[in-house]
Amino acid sequence: AQSVTQLGSHVSVSEGALVLLRCNYSSSVPPYLFWYVQYPNQGLQLLLKYTSAATLVKGINGFEAEFKKSETSFHLTKPSAHMSDAAEYFCAVTNTGFQKLVFGTGTRLLVSP
Amino acid sequence: NAGVTQTPKFQVLKTGQSMTLQCAQDMNHNSMYWYRQDPGMGLRLIYYSASEGTTDKGEVPNGYNVSRLNKREFSLRLESAAPSQTSVYFCASSENPRTSPTDTQYFGPGTRLTVL
Numbered sequence: 371a372q373s374v375t376q377l378g379s380h381v382s383v384s385e386g387a388l389v390l391l392r393c394n395y396s397s398s399v400p401p402y403l404f405w406y407v408q409y410p411n412q413g414l415q416l417l418l419k420y421t422s423a424a425t426l427v428k429g430i431n432g433f434e435a436e437f438k439k440s441e442t443s444f445h446l447t448k449p450s451a452h453m454s455d456a457a458e459y460f461c462a463v464t465n466t467g468f469q470k471l472v473f474g475t476g477t478r479l480l481v482s483p
Numbered sequence: 484n485a486g487v488t489q490t491p492k493f494q495v496l497k498t499g500q501s502m503t504l505q506c507a508q509d510m511n512h513n514s515m516y517w518y519r520q521d522p523g524m525g526l527r528l529i530y531y532s533a534s535e536g537t538t539d540k541g542e543v544p545n546g547y548n549v550s551r552l553n554k555r556e557f558s559l560r561l562e563s564a565a566p567s568q569t570s571v572y573f574c575a576s577s578e579n580p581r582t583s584p585t586d587t588q589y590f591g592p593g594t595r596l597t598v599l
Contacts (some may be wrong), residue, residue: 379523397510402584406590411592411593412592412593413487413573413575413590413591413592413593414526414573414575414588414590415590416587416588419585419587421585454539456492460525460526465550465584465585469514469577469580469584469586469588470528470531471526471528471550471588472542473527474525475523475524475525476525
């Protein structure tokens, strides 16, 4: 069975600091990986996705993630945090012929001035 | 385009009551999904519909039923609500994941349900 683990339910950074949100996956076959963001009282929005075309994936709002097979990781980064980045971030995996996403438990990003 | 819409936004039920959560999408997507979100547990798939006329169980289907009314609409029914079904429910849709497993899922704004 496939799964994802997100280390840290809360991550706090200062505005302008590096953002690093961790995601490790478990899958018996090559996975497809996604990062979604959820702003307060809203639905989820896709940030970026790994489709096997490139290991470094760039997404919206300056975020990027690198697929590392040897580490079974897909960590999300942003060089400089902005106050508007405060939200909850979910990593998700699928590898079936049909898209049944399995989500991690989420990481809430707090950005302080 | 409105994207994915859900009604109602909020609902309070008493144990044993029934209700139907409505979802509609205007993107001509083939596949639709129902998730529940609980604190510390992420999102879990309840049911999904790969295409019009088909539905399948997800990870946590017990206590729920679904109907894919047409290509646009996918409803979730709680026949006899229980406090354990207190949650935020999200509907999502994607274009054609059978041929493209990396299709983006587009989410609605959610329904916050409380069962007393």
